[in-house]
Amino acid sequence: MTDETPDALRYPPQDAGRRRVNRAGAWAAGLLLAGVSAVVGCRAADTDAVTPVPQLLAFLPWLTAPAVAALLLALLARWRTGMVWAVVALGALAWTMEPYGTDTEATGPPVSGVRVLVSNVQFGRGTDALVDILTREEPDLVFVAECDYSCQDTLGRATLKDAYPYRRAVRAGGSEGSLILSAFPLRAAPTVPATMGMPGAVADVRGHPVRLQLAHPMPPLPGQVGVWRRELDRLRDFVAADPGAATILAGDFNATQDHAAFRRVLDAGPLRDTARLTGHTRTPSWPSSAPAPLGTQIDHTLVSGQFSADAARFLKLRDTDHRALLVDLTLHAEHRDR
Secondary structure, eight states: OOTTSOHHHHSOHHHHHHHHHHHHHHHHHHHHHHHHHHHHHHHHTTOOOSTTHHHHHTTGGGGHHHHHHHHHHHHHHTOHHHHHHHHHHHHHHHHHTSOOSOOOOOOSOEEEEEEEEEEEOTTTTTHHHHHHHHHHHOOSEEEEESOOHHHHHHHTSHHHHHHOOEEEEEOOSGGGOEEEEESSOEEEEOOOOOSSOOOEEEEEETTEEEEEEEEOOOOOOTTOHHHHHHHHHHHHHHHHHSTTSOEEEEEEOSOOTTSHHHHHHHHHTTOEEHHHHTTOTTOOOBOTTSOTTOSBOOEEEEEOTTEEEEEEEEEEOTTSSSEEEEEEEEEESOOOOO
């Protein structure tokens, strides 16, 4: 063909169409990979950055889906750079999804078994379902978030007072009310300041003091990421104030192991996540309406080195969007050097 040959003859329509499809596929793959890479990069750099990174970090494992989609688009578009980029992004995702923290267990003579239940009852709506769980499972310590006035009154009725004669509460309405119930004697401890109630106490477990702290920082919604980070930092400060003490820090953290602010709480003790110790690192606790394995784990029971974790179960409660977490612990008189 000469230079004067019409474009329609030099480039058949099907080839031009193919090039347009390839370009579109490459652009789509690039956009997907840019988003995934930004979030994974923040996770690797140990920062929660700014919106929308904290929100996406909560669902980090599910970024595998857009990464795989980008790889397929790059293959279809014959975009070699995109293929390599997608493979690297998937490898980085796999690396960042490794469980965080230590899984060493306590040693020494056992002092007492301690059964702990954590539940967010969503503005008190799940209170009746929680009562059923308490009656059936008989936990020793109960951490209840979003326990409003009605919830606290229900959990204070005579039949439950016999099982839980000791309690510490932030009495408030809506999501701000919180409550710790205990079969062990409690003495008062400072409340960690927060938008929603985070009461604390010291339990006497067979003669051994155990610090208890309920966690319920603000969620990392757009415009509230700074508040969320500050309130998690206050929980970190609570842990760091006495890192050698026997401690149970439990509740709705509105954070996962993929959030840097949550990892700082773990590192302050150091504390160990009982879900990891019992093989439930990625078991979702919210939203409870999502089919398994969708969702994310934002409800945790964190313990110091004096505790071993024997079992954990995530229980679905009606009328609340959180699964409850039931953990069987053993308190030991001494533990390994950390």
